Amino acid sequence: MNRVILNTVFISVLIFSACKKKQPPVSNEIPVNLFKVNAKPVLYYDTYPSTTAALSQVTLLPQVQGAVTGIFFVEGTHVKKGQKLYEIDKKIYQDSYDAAVANRDVAKGTLTQAQQDADRYEYLNKYNAVAKQLYDHAVITLDNAKSQVKSSDQAVKTAKTNLGYAVVYAPFDGTIGFSQVKLGNVVTANSTVLNTISTDDPMAVDFVINEKQLPRFEKLQEQKHQTADSLFTILLSDNSLYPVNGKISVIDRAVNSQTGAITIRLVFPNPKGMLRVGMSCVVRVHSQEKGPQLLVPGKAVVEQMGEYFIYTAKDTMMNNPKAGADSVKNKIKKLVAVEKKVQVGQTIGANMIIKSGINSGERIVVDGVQLLHDGSEITTANKVGPSAGGKGGH
Incomplete structure (x- = not known):
């Protein structure tokens, strides 16, 4: 019985020793990938x-009221300045114009008659051959006839303007949109939108x-x-x-x-x-910036409270924990992450321009930055793959 117990203890010790030998040595080094920064010309855009x-753009409004009797363009096309676009029923405005012209002719005839009467009474008045009252009335009648002609002239101009407004022309070269009215629609002056041209x-x-x-x-x-x-x-x-x-x-x-x-x-x-x-x-x-720029993978840049940082790799001599204090080999070279504050520029795809903070030729960490702090020991041996593999693009 004692022999069995001793054998069991011996086997357990062997198993424990075997498991202990399989455990890898503890390492504080954080696996990373590095990128060497080089200045080069960069083409980019803001x-x-x-x-x-x-x-220029204008909304077309009619200047007169009436029914739309003509549409002379194709919607959504280019039109020329002065091109005929719409016609509003011209009949009433043509009639008004003709009547105004006729009234002006009557006024001109009345003026001719008044002028003749005034000239006759003026001659008779020189020789006291006519009553003063008749002469004065003739002069007043002449002045009234002149005013009537001026009034009729203005009426003709107004009627002609309204007649002209019955046709709507393009104010400039441009593209015209969808018509807001159809044939037969009655439009109101300065109110109904006909179209927009730009x-x-x-x-x-x-x-x-x-x-x-x-x-x-x-x-x-x-x-x-x-x-x-x-x-x-x-x-x-x-x-x-x-x-x-x-x-x-x-x-x-x-x-x-x-x-x-x-x-x-x-x-x-x-x-x-x-x-x-x-x-x-x-x-x-x-971009009009001249000269080479430092372009780094964007994943290498860490943002903290509105400031930007990059970890650079620096070779540092450190104590060798495996060597004794008196050993000549008590110093070994280690790779250490150094945090540097940088000023960033334009983002170009997956990359970013660095304006200041690092120099051309420096090595920066592009993978594994999430695990770092200033002074972290790092390694490129990739004993454990970085969180975002690869070496980053240029």
Whole structure:
């Protein structure tokens, strides 16, 4: 019995020793992947949501009342300045004009008669051959006849204007929309909306910037004749690039005091009519920064309370825990993570421009940053795979 117990204890000790030998040594090193930073030329754009707008747009209202008797355009098409668009029943206005002309003719005849009477009485008055009262009446009648002619002239002009208003013409070249009235509809002067017409070439593109960016765009506006042709481009809603480049036109009058924003207007040629009023697009402002930039994988950048940090890898001599105090090998080289505060620039896809805080040639941690703090021991041996594998893209 004692022998069995001794054998059991011996086997247990062997098993315990075997399990103990299989356990890996404890390591404080955090596995990471590193990326060597190199400065290089970078092409990028600042992007802004934007909306197309017409440089000129007008709502067509009738100036006279009546039934619509003619529509002379195709909805949604380009029309020319002076093109006939609508006709409102002209009969009543033609009749009014004819009557005004007739009344003017009568007034002119009355004036001729009054002039003759006045001339005759003036001659007789010189020789006291007529009563003074008759002469005075003749002069008054002449003045009244002259006023009547002036009044009838004005009535003819008014009737002619109303007759002209019975036809609605395009005020400028542009695109006309859906007609808001049909044939036979009765319209009211200065009230009923007929249609809307807007200029279409060139087309405006409006976007909003923060007031902090205003000095940059004011400078671009001053230098608009010297800047590169590709400075302003737009992406359409299907993410395709509009084939014509634009230029800065107007900076709005004031900054919104509540939002700190201000509107910028660009102008783009639109010879093929690809742009229409109210389209959503994205303005791209070409970067004018010259010289090489430091571009790093975005996953290497850590944000803390609005500040940005990057961990760099630094070789450091540290005590060797396996060597004795008197050993000549009591120092070994270790890789340590050093936290550095950086100033970030534009985000370009999965990468980010670093404006300051690190230098070209430094190695930065791109995977495993979640486990680090300043001074952490790190290793690239990948004893345990980093949380986000790979070495990060350029």
